[in-house]
Amino acid sequence: MGNSIPETMMALQLTGVGMDTVELREVEVPRPEADQVLCRVECAAACASDSKIIDQGPEHSLMHGWDPAKWPVTLGHEGCVTPVEVGRNWQDVIEVGRRYAVQPAVPSAPSRYRERYANGGRGIRKIAVGYTLPGLFAEYVIIEPEVIGCSCLLPLPEGDIPHFAAALSEPISCVVAAQQHSFHIIKDSPETPRRAELGMLRGGTTLVLGAGPMGLWHVEIAMSYEPANLIVSEPNDARRETARRFFGERARAAGINLVLTTPDELESVIADLTGGRGVDDCIVALGIRPIQEKSFDYLGEGGVTNLFGGVKADDHMISVDARRIHYESISVVGSSGSDPSDIIETLDMVASGRIQPGNYVSAVGGLDAARDLLQAVREQRMEGKGIIYPSVRKPLEEIDGWSAEQEKKILGG
Structure with a gap:
């Protein structure tokens, strides 16, 4: 290989089922074939x-029967990468030295490797980085x-977006996508036809239930729709204070x-703010x-409930009042994941300062700390996100927020 690319590297791999099969291993650095690209991982x-693939192994829906005990998989699906060697098929598409975010x-x-999948890979419509595709x-x-x-390697926009912010664009984009699944039917006057507007109702009242890490992201994204009232319901005092601070x-x-x-107090708060409307x-x-x-129960006429959190497989049935759907036009939406357009929008929001990903980082470390981070x-010992810098060897450190300047320091810049 060239002088700048080593013969071997370290990778955190799943070699079976369960946390005791997660190992930091020395493996060969692969050379890209004509249709592949070799990237340096800036952060993940x-x-x-990640716990689901560790616990389920070949039974995970995105593993499609691939057995990590036979064919170890490198974990990690949120990250920022820089191409260092581009196969000839992509040399007019992918730029060496430019940074990219990953849609996993x-x-x-x-x-490739269709024989490793159940039924020879027949019927598969989705695969994923960090599962059967190499992880970060x-x-x-x-x-x-x-x-x-599939346009899942996305160049960063112009500007000095730090590596960690690019890595977090994927989970944030899931929130962006979720809110765009909500919609409202608008009539500008009695004579004009109905039209649909995606997202939270502008000038309305938005309620977020839960102020954990994902709930806080929902609050931040919801602010971009400029609601008149934004209510956050959370029983934990510290989490409410975090929302206030952010x-x-x-x-x-x-x-x-x-x-x-x-x-x-939520129902009385809603009644006071909306005049009992919801x-x-x-x-x-x-x-x-x-x-x-x-x-x-919190919705007013035409209100929308957006179910973001996934429920347990053995406790997932809910009841909804069909009369309210019929007479009050309430509705329910949900989504899982995002697509490249959502990451592009998220990166633009980061570049413009409308999202501040550093607020949500609560631990950093080198690649040798990746297993500790997953544990x-x-x-559930962390409120925020953990960032791993693979070029660094550093124990996991708990922090309260992260910045571009701190990132440069840890990388020796």
């Missing part, structure tokens, strides 16, 4: 969904042709009435079935 973020969910059948908890990663062909001044500057309350949008950032069911996520 941990996600709660690839709407494609696999082009590694010093280098091969980007397969399906990723590029968004209080910004909401005031934007003319948004930000109200932080508890579930016990909210226009309710985002349920919690995977708790009774709370999802209760969310419909911390599994044990």
